Every structure is written in C-alpha cells, then in structure tokens.
Amino acid sequence: MSKRPPEQEKPTATTAKGAQRRAAILDAAEQILFESGYGELTMRAVAATAQTRLGHVQYYFPSRTELIAAVLRRTLDRSLDRLAPLFTNATAHTPPDAEGLVRQLLAEHDDPRLVRVYAELWALAGRDEPIATVLRTFYGDYQDHVAGFLRARIPALPDTVCQARARVFTVLIEGAALFRSGIAAQRTEAADAELIKTATALLG
Numbered sequence: 001m002s003k004r005p006p007e008q009e010k011p012t013a014t015t016a017k018g019a020q021r022r023a024a025i026l027d028a029a030e031q032i033l034f035e036s037g038y039g040e041l042t043m044r045a046v047a048a049t050a051q052t053r054l055g056h057v058q059y060y061f062p063s064r065t066e067l068i069a070a071v072l073r074r075t076l077d078r079s080l081d082r083l084a085p086l087f088t089n090a091t092a093h094t095p096p097d098a099e100g101l102v103r104q105l106l107a108e109h110d111d112p113r114l115v116r117v118y119a120e121l122w123a124l125a126g127r128d129e130p131i132a133t134v135l136r137t138f139y140g141d142y143q144d145h146v147a148g149f150l151r152a153r154i155p156a157l158p159d160t161v162c163q164a165r166a167r168v169f170t171v172l173i174e175g176a177a178l179f180r181s182g183i184a185a186q187r188t189e190a191a192d193a194e195l196i197k198t199a200t201a202l203l204g
Helices: 016-035 043-050 054-060 064-088 098-110 112-125 129-153 159-180 189-202
Strands: none
Touching: 016 043, 016 054, 016 064, 016 112, 043 054, 043 064, 064 098, 064 112, 064 129, 098 112, 098 159, 098 189, 112 129, 112 159, 129 159, 159 189
C-alpha cells in the first residue's frame, strides 16, 4: 500500500511545503529523543507530536530506522556546522589556539539533553548498521577537521601521525562526554584540567 499524503496535497521532500513537513517530523522525533528517549520514539508517537497523520510520517520516512538515521544526520550536521569554524580559524601568521579549541569543544558537553541523545544513538548504532554508517561518516568528518587543524599548527607533521593524533583526540573528547555529563560520572575540576592538558598536547 502506497504511503503518501492526500491526493490534493502531494507535497514532496523537494517542495517548500514538503520540506517544512519533513522538518516538522524530524523536530518531533528529536523532541521525543530528548525528552523520553529512544524507547518511546515510535512512528505513531512522532505523528502525534508533529500533529500530523501517521501516513505522512511514513511517506517521508518509510521505516523507523530511516527516521532515526535522518534525525541523527541532521543533529550531527548541525554539530559540524557549529564546530567547523573552530577548526578552520587559523591564518599563516597566527597559529590556531589549541587549548581554546579544546575548551570550546568540551563546552558542547554542557547540554545534558544533547549528550543523552548522543549516548542513546551510540548504543543504537551498535545494533543498527544504517545508523552506525551515519555515525561513522560524522566522526570521519570530525577527524578530518582535527587533522586539518593539526596541519595548520605543525605543517611538517607526517600525515599518518596527523590522522592518528586526530583519531585519538576525537576518541578522547567524545568519550569524555559520558563522564563529564553526569551519565557515567560527575565532572571534577582536577579531571577537567588533566583532560584539557592531554587533549591540547595531542594538538601540538
């Protein structure tokens, strides 16, 4: 059975109305993830929260996995949009501030709702390959930004070393979210000082 909006509307994802409806569905799904968690994110719940028909949700996102992958992709794209300027704010005469970058990246952990959503999506990626693919793409882009930042600071650093440091840096900063957000532990000033020192050292 074809899942499509009523014949008189026929908005598609490429039309203005279709784009608005798709965004509203993603907003609703994101709200449920933030407030109730992955277990409560059903297609019916999303339709109710978005105040639209279940058929409309299924038209744009035929499966729950596709919906969650789209939410994840949009969330991660927004994160990269916020973070990319931090990595590229360098000139030939002014080496980028490594410690300043680390502190700004750690500030992302200050939103406990966002960290909870990431934690749920990390767990989900372990069971769902399409979502894992989206996550790997995001962290690949993140790592490339870090490697570019490193090259701007230390042009002579071999590419293999840049990539290795970038990966360890990404693991360190992203993994720290669980321990700094209160999910796995509470943050402390002493631990934060060591974290900042270690992460900054990776950036040369």
